[in-house]
Amino acid sequence: MTVVAIEHLQLALSGNQVLRDVSFSLAEGECRALVGESGSGKSLTAMCLLGLAPPNAVLNAEQFSVMEQPLPAQGHRDWRGWRGRRIAMIFQNPMTALSPTRTIGAQLSECFRLHRNMDRRQARAESAALLERLAIPRAEQRLSQYPFEFSGGMLQRVMIALAVACRPKLLIADEPTTALDVTVQAEVLALLRELQHEQGTSLLFISHDLGVVANIADTVSVMYAGETVESASVASLLCHPAHPYSEALQAAMPRLHSSEMTVAIPGSPPDMRGTIHGCAFAPRCKHRMAICEDSPPLLASPRGAGVRCWRWHPDYPERWRLQHD
Amino acid sequence: MTEPLLALHQVSCHFQRNNEDLAAVDGVSLSIRAGEVLGLVGESGSGKSTLGRIIAGLQRPSHGTLRFNRAVLPKTLQRRRVGQIQMVFQDSYASLNPRMTIGDSLAEPLLARGERRSVIHQQQGYWLERVGLGARFAQRYPHELSGGQRQRVGIARAFLCEPQLVVCDEAVSALDVSVQAQILALLREIQSDLGTAMVFITHDLAVLSGLADRIAVMYLGELLELAPCWQLLNTPAHPYTQQLLAAHPEPTLDRTKVQVAAPRTTELPLPLSTDVGCRFADRCPYALDACRQTPPWLKVQAEGRAVACHRSDYIAGAAPVG
Numbered sequence: 001m002t003v004v005a006i007e008h009l010q011l012a013l014s015g016n017q018v019l020r021d022v023s024f025s026l027a028e029g030e031c032r033a034l035v036g037e038s039g040s041g042k043s044l045t046a047m048c049l050l051g052l053a054p055p056n057a058v059l060n061a062e063q064f065s066v067m068e069q070p071l072p073a074q075g076h077r078d079w080r081g082w083r084g085r086r087i088a089m090i091f092q093n094p095m096t097a098l099s100p101t102r103t104i105g106a107q108l109s110e111c112f113r114l115h116r117n118m119d120r121r122q123a124r125a126e127s128a129a130l131l132e133r134l135a136i137p138r139a140e141q142r143l144s145q146y147p148f149e150f151s152g153g154m155l156q157r158v159m160i161a162l163a164v165a166c167r168p169k170l171l172i173a174d175e176p177t178t179a180l181d182v183t184v185q186a187e188v189l190a191l192l193r194e195l196q197h198e199q200g201t202s203l204l205f206i207s208h209d210l211g212v213v214a215n216i217a218d219t220v221s222v223m224y225a226g227e228t229v230e231s232a233s234v235a236s237l238l239c240h241p242a243h244p245y246s247e248a249l250q251a252a253m254p255r256l257h258s259s260e261m262t263v264a265i266p267g268s269p270p271d272m273r274g275t276i277h278g279c280a281f282a283p284r285c286k287h288r289m290a291i292c293e294d295s296p297p298l299l300a301s302p303r304g305a306g307v308r309c310w311r312w313h314p315d316y317p318e319r320w321r322l323q324h325d
Numbered sequence: 326m327t328e329p330l331l332a333l334h335q336v337s338c339h340f341q342r343n344n345e346d347l348a349a350v351d352g353v354s355l356s357i358r359a360g361e362v363l364g365l366v367g368e369s370g371s372g373k374s375t376l377g378r379i380i381a382g383l384q385r386p387s388h389g390t391l392r393f394n395r396a397v398l399p400k401t402l403q404r405r406r407v408g409q410i411q412m413v414f415q416d417s418y419a420s421l422n423p424r425m426t427i428g429d430s431l432a433e434p435l436l437a438r439g440e441r442r443s444v445i446h447q448q449q450g451y452w453l454e455r456v457g458l459g460a461r462f463a464q465r466y467p468h469e470l471s472g473g474q475r476q477r478v479g480i481a482r483a484f485l486c487e488p489q490l491v492v493c494d495e496a497v498s499a500l501d502v503s504v505q506a507q508i509l510a511l512l513r514e515i516q517s518d519l520g521t522a523m524v525f526i527t528h529d530l531a532v533l534s535g536l537a538d539r540i541a542v543m544y545l546g547e548l549l550e551l552a553p554c555w556q557l558l559n560t561p562a563h564p565y566t567q568q569l570l571a572a573h574p575e576p577t578l579d580r581t582k583v584q585v586a587a588p589r590t591t592e593l594p595l596p597l598s599t600d601v602g603c604r605f606a607d608r609c610p611y612a613l614d615a616c617r618q619t620p621p622w623l624k625v626q627a628e629g630r631a632v633a634c635h636r637s638d639y640i641a642g643a644a645p646v647g
Binding site: 037038152181182183184185186189208209210211212213214215234235238239248249250252253254255256257258260261262263264265268 | 368369471472473501502503504505506507509510528529530531532534535558559568569570571572573574575576577578
């Protein structure tokens with residue numbers, strides 16, 4: 001079953017086209033990473049999947065469905081049946097995502113009481129069991145503590161507990177480990193992977209760190225200036241990036257055991273307040289051609305699902321592709 | 326051997342908290358040579374930022390001495406030091422005054438030094454060009470700039486007095502990879518042109534791989550390992566450094582490379598001055614009873630390498646580290 005199917009998703013905020021063409025799909029049990037710089041629209045795409053797009057947003061899509069059902073209009077009350085139960089989200093900063101004035105137990109049990117109709121005692125027992133599952137020591141005692149009494153890593157585990165409490169079909173994780181130390185990050189990633197396999201959840205993992213992505217995801221969609229510019233499996237994206245931006249992004253990643261310096265991408269992303277003509281990446285691209293004045297369509301690349309670059313057009317000289325294979 | 330630019334001797338910084346004596350930095354000794362880039366790595370709570378603030382003169386050490394160019398630095402900031410040691414902060418927005426134009430912010434360190442208006446104006450323009458922004462940015466306010474542009478201003482402000490030492494506290498951590506690579510390249514270029522020494526504080530070891538000459542690893546206020554960059558990254562000697570490197574996600578397909586150290590059942594403890602023994606012992610796979618009783622000291626080994634671990638000889642012999 002296709003859990004998420006998005007095709008030509010567009011979103012305008014007060015006249016500015018911030019999502020220009022987002023297309024990807026997510027199969028059952030798959031983990032897809034959305035990669036891109038800040039401002040590329042990856043978080044906004046996630047917000048649309050939760051019905052949380054800003055009220056002035058104008059949304060347009062050829063297909064926009066979860067579990068083969070169309071989603072309600074943004075902000076509609078029908079979303080209550082989706083959020084938490086079928087689609088859940090892990091936010092980047094657990095400190096601001098949890099209420100500072102209520103205990104962890106109260107916030108966790110709420111989820112069980114609302115969505116699974118449990119009574120107070122059942123919900124508390126279930127919460128404790130869940131925290132225990134997530135390797136939080138002294139779970140029972142921890143339930144009556146407040147968020148400020150937790151460390152960042154532990155709080156992120158609580159966030160994960162909250163998200164998986166109702167065994168959603170789709171889990172969205174928005175940079176869940178960016179605020180954590182590397183050792184804690186490795187623990188949290190391992191936990192997420194474990195839970196995902198255990199529950200058969202599909203995971204949409206938003207990140208800007210290709211290292212983290214290589215670790216957790218099966219497939220990747222790279223976003224740039226409100227578009228998905230390349231979708232491929234992790235292996236082919238890392239070994240044979242088809243889009244120049246994916247390639248540049250990789251070269252910019254600092255690596256531990258590499259004597260090569262990181263290569264910065266010259267220039268900066270386009271201003272989303274104006275209209276973008278042609279390929280959005282063209283001004284920064286080292287392979288720029290005359291045809292890049294026209295927007296490239298989503299083309300098939302040999303190893304990936306799709307790439308938005310003229311160089312993969314069937315009419316493009318064969319010699320370049322040979323070079324790359 | 327040449328005299329180090331900055332020498333720290335047994336520097337500690339203690340804070341009082343709930344009647345406990347918290348040792349944020351505990352007996353750190355290290356030296357920085359002129360023109361050298363020293364990477365300072367550790368998890369949050371390791372005291373790396375506090376040490377950076379002590380070096381920059383923003384924090385009083387409770388014990389220990391700092392020598393800068395052979396002169397003992399006073400415990401508080403003094404005019405004599407103005408301009409000699411500068412700092413680049415992590416949060417570029419919070420570190421620039423929102424009501425001052427970029428030009429005014431850049432003029433501030435020069436004004437403090439009593440420079441003439443014409444010199445200030447010329448320096449402003451020169452540095453804005455140098456960091457890739459252009460003189461027109463002098464009239465703008467911090468909120469009009471992107472994160473990467475603001476960090477460029479922070480760099481210009483730090484280097485404009487041609488200091489001998491710049492402390493960068495997580496200067497690229499808040500930036501996207503592509504911008505991060507740009508800022509790192511800029512820092513490297515300016516640093517090597519001017520021959521400025523740099524203390525680069527970060528939690529991301531990979532950032533240091535093309536930048537640092539030596540790397541110091543801190544954990545709960547203590548210095549655990551100090552080694553030349555490539556040695557530390559390729560043959561880490563301290564078990565903590567090994568864990569840090571193993572946990573680092575590399576963009577490769579070999580997933581077995583990232584290992585989770587034995588999942589921590591307790592949270593990171595607070596470093597107290599009453600602690601006995603090695604603070605890392607609870608997370609260390611090699612810990613013996615002796616480790617919990619006597620604190621390890623920094624032992625100098627071959628090739629400018631120093632490790633604070635009782636069991637370093639055993640680990641070097643026993644554990645193949647990849």
